[in-house]
Amino acid sequence: MRIARLLTTATLSLTAAATFVRAQAPAPSAAVRRYITSDAPVTAITHVRVIDGTGAAPREDQTVVITRGRISAMGPSNSTSAPEDAKIIDGTGKSVMPGLVMLHEHLFYPSGQGSIWHEEGGSALRLYLGAGVTTMRTGGSMHPIADLNLKKYIEAGKIPGPKVDVTGPYINGAGMDAPQMPELTTADEGRALVREWADKGATSFKAYMFVSREVLGAAIVEAHTRGLKVTGHLCSVTFREAAALGIDNLEHGLTASTDFAPGKKADTCPLGDGPTAANEALGVEGDSITSLIAELVKRKVAITSTLAVFETLTPGRPPITEATLAAMAPHTREYVMTRRNAVDQMPPASARAKMFAMEMQFERAFVRAGGLLVAGTDPTAYGAAIAGYGDWRQLELLVEAGFSPLEAISIATKNGATYLGRLNQVGTLATGKVADLLLVNGDPAANISDIAKLETVFKDGVAFDSAKLLASAKGLIGM
Secondary structure, eight states: OHHHHHHHHHHHHHHHHHHHHHHTOOOOOHHHHTTEEEOOSEEEEEEEEEOOSSSOOOEEEEEEEEETTEEEEEEETTTOOOOTTOEEEEOTTOEEEEOEEEEEEOSEEEOSSSSOEEEOTHHHHHHHHHTTEEEEEESSBSSHHHHHHHHHHHHTTSSOOOEEEOBOBOBOOSSSOOTTSOOOOSHHHHHHHHHHHHHHTOOEEEEOTTOOHHHHHHHHHHHHHTTOEEEEOOSSSOHHHHHHHTOOEEESGGGGOOTTOTTOOTTOOOOSSHHHHHHHHHOTTSHHHHHHHHHHHHTTOEEEEOHHHHHTTSTTOOOOOHHHHHTBOHHHHHHHHHHHHHHHTSOTTOHHHHHHHHHHHHHHHHHHTTOOEEEOOOOOTTSOSOTTHHHHHHHHHHHHTTOOHHHHHHHTTHHHHHHHTOTTTSSSOOTTSBOOEEEESSOTTTOGGGGGGEEEEEETTEEEEHHHHHHHTTTTBTO
8 A cells, every 4th residue: 555655646746847847848939939829828719610620520529628728628518618717719610730740841942953852941940830830840951050059049049940850861871962951971970960969959860862772771770779760761772671671651652663674683773764774664553562561551651641741743733823923022922933833834744643643552551551641742852842831732633642631631640640659649639638739720631732721820729820820930941
């Protein structure tokens, strides 16, 4: 009994300490407070539709209570009382869903000058948060010190933004004209890069197209010894080879696989249309790609869907939204539209169009086989997919790919949190979890495009004005 009492006392002490820590979060600066609509200690959203992120059917007429940054109660409005001291938000006709957990985002952006990329910093972070991205992983970093400092500024309450998992510098090899990326040639160099940037605060790593198996394998082992994960946009190393080395995640799906490229040489990236043509000839339902999917699932390798960026490279797709274009600086908008017009001059049945459709098919097959599919925007290429608005488009494209709206929401919330090892905190809505959630004036479970009707973003229980955050970046992207 004495031991039980001691354990109970210790548990209560830890709970009290955690509550105290949450209560003592850094006070938001004026630069953050301008976007906050409420930071009341207790908030109750009443008569709201709950989309909990698990894939379960929405629950109508619910009350969600947020107390000091966590969901303290959630249930039918007729049996779930709002505390007397709560700020009441009428959610009639609206939905709450988990904040987005997106795993291929960037804080850099193409400059239009070849392979040089500049840091977007604050404008991208405001777009992400304004679009409901409450947790993000940078799927590669050109300016890791800047990314790490921006993460610190967010945590200190100096600037608004999501919770950020920062990748270290790209793990790449020689042979690519990318002056902002390291060129690693030995296992020792791979290990040293991981050690250095893990010590500086990087929480994940990304390998790139010209990395060798030797460097990649050493980097993976070093990262795993620190409890960190490695993803990759690969080319010189095949998916099977990377899976055997222990990689945790592969970016872009079949569009980046060179497993079946004709004449593929070890540790060599076969540029050109060969890999795409080979994949197309084999077909997603063929034995070769089916076997590859089974191998990735067996080794628990996640795949990141980045349909939003590949759509910008595919002819015959819908035009870029006005909101996306309005977020760009004038010269960026002109450059992007010139490039987009060139894409639309390609034949409708071009290799890119076929590969785009095939990637959608691959992602469905991967999930059917039991694979963990996560999502991201990858705001790169020539710049037509951007932070925030690109995340909304990514969800729409998952639905176009054949997933239901509920499945798409789970991919962009629950699955991302699962990969990051944070599902006990975020990614779904449940009592006791962190109050990272979105209030949407519509029903994304019925119409995924309603995600664009986002009104309020709750991060750690603090309510941010979505429209104001998005408007603050107007005309700044690419400046």
